[in-house]
Amino acid sequence: MIRHVQLGIYGLGRFGVFWAAQLARHFPVCAYSRRLHRPPAGVRMVSERQVLQCPVVILCVAISAFEEVVDRIAPRLQPRTLVMDTCSIKGVAARVMEQRLPPTMQILATHPMFGPDSARGGIKGLPMILCPVRISAAALQEWRHRFSAMGLRVMTMTADEHDHEAAFTQGVAHYLGRVLAEMGLQRSEIATVGYQKLREIVEQTCNDSMQLFVDLQRYNPYTAEMRARLEDALSSVRSQLDARCTPPAD
Amino acid sequence: MIRHVQLGIYGLGRFGVFWAAQLARHFPVCAYSRRLHRPPAGVRMVSERQVLQCPVVILCVAISAFEEVVDRIAPRLQPRTLVMDTCSIKGVAARVMEQRLPPTMQILATHPMFGPDSARGGIKGLPMILCPVRISAAALQEWRHRFSAMGLRVMTMTADEHDHEAAFTQGVAHYLGRVLAEMGLQRSEIATVGYQKLREIVEQTCNDSMQLFVDLQRYNPYTAEMRARLEDALSSVRSQLDARCTPPAD
Numbered sequence: 001m002i003r004h005v006q007l008g009i010y011g012l013g014r015f016g017v018f019w020a021a022q023l024a025r026h027f028p029v030c031a032y033s034r035r036l037h038r039p040p041a042g043v044r045m046v047s048e049r050q051v052l053q054c055p056v057v058i059l060c061v062a063i064s065a066f067e068e069v070v071d072r073i074a075p076r077l078q079p080r081t082l083v084m085d086t087c088s089i090k091g092v093a094a095r096v097m098e099q100r101l102p103p104t105m106q107i108l109a110t111h112p113m114f115g116p117d118s119a120r121g122g123i124k125g126l127p128m129i130l131c132p133v134r135i136s137a138a139a140l141q142e143w144r145h146r147f148s149a150m151g152l153r154v155m156t157m158t159a160d161e162h163d164h165e166a167a168f169t170q171g172v173a174h175y176l177g178r179v180l181a182e183m184g185l186q187r188s189e190i191a192t193v194g195y196q197k198l199r200e201i202v203e204q205t206c207n208d209s210m211q212l213f214v215d216l217q218r219y220n221p222y223t224a225e226m227r228a229r230l231e232d233a234l235s236s237v238r239s240q241l242d243a244r245c246t247p248p249a250d
Numbered sequence: 251m252i253r254h255v256q257l258g259i260y261g262l263g264r265f266g267v268f269w270a271a272q273l274a275r276h277f278p279v280c281a282y283s284r285r286l287h288r289p290p291a292g293v294r295m296v297s298e299r300q301v302l303q304c305p306v307v308i309l310c311v312a313i314s315a316f317e318e319v320v321d322r323i324a325p326r327l328q329p330r331t332l333v334m335d336t337c338s339i340k341g342v343a344a345r346v347m348e349q350r351l352p353p354t355m356q357i358l359a360t361h362p363m364f365g366p367d368s369a370r371g372g373i374k375g376l377p378m379i380l381c382p383v384r385i386s387a388a389a390l391q392e393w394r395h396r397f398s399a400m401g402l403r404v405m406t407m408t409a410d411e412h413d414h415e416a417a418f419t420q421g422v423a424h425y426l427g428r429v430l431a432e433m434g435l436q437r438s439e440i441a442t443v444g445y446q447k448l449r450e451i452v453e454q455t456c457n458d459s460m461q462l463f464v465d466l467q468r469y470n471p472y473t474a475e476m477r478a479r480l481e482d483a484l485s486s487v488r489s490q491l492d493a494r495c496t497p498p499a500d
Contacts, residue, residue, distance in 0.1 A: 218491075
């Protein structure tokens, strides 16, 4: 029903390649990348000028490059473009787009909360967050339907609600994934079910770039609180253990 | 073929109840518990005297009570009994049994590396560790077959090998499970796949008693090193983050 909406993907990093291919199963998709790039399945590679003429432009760039990219493209987009981003932190991204994109353009901040590793078995049922920034109710409803039709579990919330919740969910998982990778945990023949899950967390978080990890921790205003609570919890468990552990008699 | 071996389970805590019911699907099983207890499925409740007359006695008691129990039962067992334990730490358990049980008795230290939570979907393929302490090659082979026939992935190793490997697998999972529970992580609508795995680890470790957690950390000589490496890894990730994070411009 909606196959005529031409989507333009701006940026083909690890997530952009994955997301462009997913979207291309449902929409006509073209993409632009600074680097020469083999096109993802079903995606047509175009110039920067061409991608910015699409009625819907989806930014798949790192949050650390986001402001620069938005400034660069703002004057080149069509006046009635709908701009979406896919950054993992929605507060900063929403503010940048709202401040830098002309008021004729619609803005929908999005966070597809998955990637090539966690969606290896498909995207069905995975969470897709929409944070309406400057968009008509009708267009928002239309995109809720479209992403739902892709099988995603679509939720709408404010950018701040997203960032708080994400810090204490995705943020914890990524942080511990890095810590466990740093410990150098190995595959083990005697792995318990719990340990296997720990190793899966490492795999699912540490394939992402160090840049994404740092960005998640740095740009989300709530991750500092999450890290402090993690350290407090560690101290508390350590104290409980010390209190109960006089050295064993043996 | 082997249904005639009468097993006597000594102790019906959370793990004992679970293990007795599993064994009762393959062997005639009776059990003794200090507390009055509804018998697990397929298990006959008997007196302490009766359970100690079984040809095979399986101790399902906390490691912290282990020495006392072994001392109590040693003079009451039959001379040719095969004694197994199921403690999560094999070094201490093996030493206590070897020192306190008369030389006519055979001893097989075991660690079924699962419990009522991790084996909710069945025990098939889960790891079962055997640490031969004082047992004939024929009897060891027989029990390898029996546990394999139950669907378990049977491995034989020394108690020390087990403890080292377990500290850096099961020990890490239990430790982080407690830390995450202490953080009070909630169910979340926007949970990523990685976060769901974290929550599953909490569920699978924190249903076990605090006693089991403390025992795992206290009696395993390698968990101190594991905890130190975890703290080092945390410091290292924190430093890497600090080094890359000048506060964002926004």
